[in-house]
Amino acid sequence: EAGVAQSPRYKIIEKRQSVAFWCNPISGHATLYWYQQILGQGPKLLIQFQNNGVVDDSQLPKDRFSAERLKGVDSTLKIQPAKLEDSAVYLCASSLTGAAYEQFFGPGTRLTVL
């Protein structure tokens, strides 16, 4: 089966600019996750969707980050405006619904903010 797709793979922007990342989960996976992974740290969950509803966004910096999954399939994560500390790899993962199911991860988008 096709895996989780993410684009772009790399992005370099200047601080205060905006950026958007796209994720297409595995077909049939109702749950979608966005993570931020800063160098030397583990992935940090930013937001979790089930279909097009938000399950958990407690760690999403809502003043600058936003995410949507309008049709319950693909999703976009936006940062506006970006700060230097947003430099990280942004990972998207998907799973069937429920804690018992494995998350499948995409390749990630490496963001560098200058």
Added chain:
Amino acid sequence: AQSVSQHNHHVILSEAASLELGCNYSYGGTVNLFWYVQYPGQHLQLLLKYFSGDPLVKGIKGFEAEFIKSKFSFNLRKPSVQWSDTAEYFCAVTSNTGNQFYFGTGTSLTVIP
């Protein structure tokens, strides 16, 4: 809030040595526990998971982990490592409802041939 601690940040072993990577979590409720691995240049992938039942869980590639509830631990073990086990290993925990997913900081394992 939940947290996950991985005390070993970098581990270097020779081939055939035994491996044990520590993982401790803090959460008062029922948890589900995972170990994920990221091989160089590849995506994160699941090694093994624990939800209930036998606390000794076997995963892929000869890995296993033991859930010790009294110690809030879920240590990863392998009796004999191979060069191909060189990777970053992440412990993760989630509540039994499947949200609030937390990863540890990861342990970088290097296996010397």
